[in-house]
Amino acid sequence: MWCQKVISHRLFDHIVLVFIFLNCITIALERPERHFLSVSNYIFTVIFLAEMAIKVVALGFCFGKQSYLQSSWNILDGVLVFVSLIDILVYLAYHGENKILGILRVLRLLRTLRPLVISRAPGLKLVVETLITSLRPIGNIVLICCAFFIIFGILGVQLFKGKFYHCEGLDTRNITNKSDCLQANYRWIRKKYNFDNLIQQALMSLFVLSCKDGWVTIMYDGLDAVGVDQQPKRNNNPWMLLYFISFLLIVSFFVLNMFVGVVVENFHKCRQDQEEEEARLREEKRLKMKEKKRRAKLGRYYDDYSPLRLSIHSLCTSHHLDLFITFIICVNVFTMSIEHYKQQYLGEVLKYCNYVFTCIFVVEALLKLVAFGIHRFIRDRWNQLDLAIVALSIMGIVLEELKMKGTLPINPTIIRIMRVLRIARLKLLKMATGMRALLDTVMQALPQVGNLGLLFMLLFFIYAALGVELFGKLECSDDNPCEGLGRHATFRNFGMAFLTLFRVSTGDNWNGIMKDTLRECHPSDEHCLPYLPWVSPIYFVTFVLMAQFVLVNVVVAVLMKHLEE
Template identity: 65%
Template sequence: LLRTLRPLRVISRAPGLKLVVQTLLSSLRPIGNIVIICCTFFIIFGILGIQLFKGQFYYCSGSNVRHIKNRTQCESNPENEWINQQYNFDNLAQALVALFVLASKDGWVDIMYNGIDAVGIDQQPQRDHNEWLILYFISFLLIVGFFVLNMFVGVVVENFHKCREEQAAEELVQRIEKRQLKLQKARQRSLEQPYYINYSKTRMKVHDIVMSKYFDLIVAAIIFLNVVTMALEFYMMPQVMVDIMTYLNYIFTAVFILEALLKIFALGFKRYFKDGWNQLDVTIVILSIAGIAMEELESNIIPINPTIIRIMRVLRIARVLKLLKMAQGIRALLDTVFQALPQVGNLGLLFFLLFFIFAA
């Protein structure tokens, strides 16, 4: 049994994962206080639910129960059966289970309507018999489901920031060294001549064109037109329109190829591919060329799986991503998301370890 704990040794070798575990361990004490508060609310609403609904979630199950009013009428027909709902408030244990389902917000609607339809003990439920009882369920969801349970997240986040500050103090020396190294490189670059100093007149003119904001605006307008043409497609299009869409796709693909070639010519192969957004542009161009090639091969020479053709057509919408690099605000937001991915990966790795241990 103890062998299943061996994967936990990974934690000590992964700094990011170690930070997540330290956060969870340091959160145990304040989380204990929230657990007490949560249990208190569960017990209060559980006892209140017993007083309101005990014995009232039973109903008559059978082929013809429309005119059944109570348990006696139900059991008078041997084909009928007087049964209870899966989640009910007959005792505190059952009430706590029902409240847990309510707090998870998964299946809570059925429990709420069962409570609203309840008439009394040994009475057949009637639709919307006590609509005012919705206040009980809404109050529990607002207080416990949305407020108390979210306090757990707040405690973990607060402790994460505390642990991160402690870890940041240890990393401060390394960051200072990296900063000094960057400053040295920046000084060296400032002393160096610009990369385009030896460009010919033609290459310099192309460089000025592709680096201007007007060039980006023209490309953005072309991408927008491409998106509009893709949005015009519909089921059972006339063949004439299909041909027009195909030729427009060729034109847009040619424009994007020309854009990539001009930038490679202006910036140089190495400098161009140093930018991740340029790598995305080239990937989109390659996918567009591959899609056109597959469509031509499928229609003329080689039979290709239609699913692959559809996938390549769907990937055309990736051209919209080219607009993101022109929006500074969205780029900053995406950069923030990418910076947060390592911590998300650490949390996912911790979940994987726990699932693996309990599964083993």
């Protein structure tokens, strides 16, 4: 009974969420050396084990409709606790004697999956369940993709196996084959993306081609290929262009874009279960608006106004004031746009123009406060935006006059740019029904897009923490030159790993970053992990698939759904 009262208490889930959040923070603060906050692993494992034990006692383990194993979220929760226990045992047994056991250290990073146990966050849980349900029918398109990848992969192995080698040295103009290269004491090396075998090389090279990032380099390597142990020649076989262009046309431009249609269609099907609830909410909203209009007809709030206040109210609700404010905002935007570096007399003119515009907006805000009253004025979110912009503008002028701009992290005059947002609230948009429909669509889709944003953040967090563990000690040197990793793209700490993954999600040179992680270990390299050549492709390919193909298309599906409505 005590355990049932504990798990049914409304604070139980919130307390667990706090510990999950703290656990994620400790994971983010850790470094590849694994020394920082190592005790926290034991503490959080004990806490989550206690949570699991309380639930098992209260619900039962496997028998009954409400038992622990009847919920898929509880199964994920229990697996992660079990993995954490295994990780502790491995970590206690591992002190550097056996380097092969190092791969098991990534098990600790699976703790970052605990936020997925989001029965505590209904909105995010709804998005995840919708996403999982919509992924099932994608199996057909995945099979089609796999079929084309395997066909082109086998064909690529037959055409290019053993041909993606080249001689690296100071002067390779007279080098024609591998023997000449080795006799000249040069290096005969294989390109990172090649077609020597199907599983590990050809499919990975084709995936890079399908993402359209760095595909030109791979294509020209194929055009330059001569033969096995032969030095490449420029445009040796231009007919190989047909192989690469046909793959891009069939797979990249046609098959992969079917992901968009499949995700959108299945997202719509999954949303049908929610239509009744949304229809009920819309009906309640309609009844409230109807009741509000009925009350407004019975008695208007400004009936007892004095003649002066009534005239101010008429002015604030007139279309002419909106036109005037729109004109002032446009002039204000124009004056801000002509500001430039090394302006002499123009700077003083613009400063006084800013004072005039600020005074106009202050007078407008005061008039509306008088016309609508403080409570009715503040209740409108657009008026809140207007009031905040006016207050920030006044603060910027004060700080500018007091010469305190240098003590702030940003220039307070930048706040003036926020005035442009006021155009969105003006009644002029009532004449532009298409623009208003788009704005309404964006506003209605924001909650679900926000849940998807949380899912994005969770995905980035998991892969960033895992990236620090796997690639945190990789360094660029003469023996291991880097094409993607560097000062602005690294996994040395959690922050830079997060930024690097954001760069990967935009498709900017992600294949170069993956190429740098596909390095073979040398005996002198103490920090190299022997399993990177096969772990790295799995890491980057799964991240790119989820970030660029699945989650982005779900955002498209959300927007299209609201546009239809």
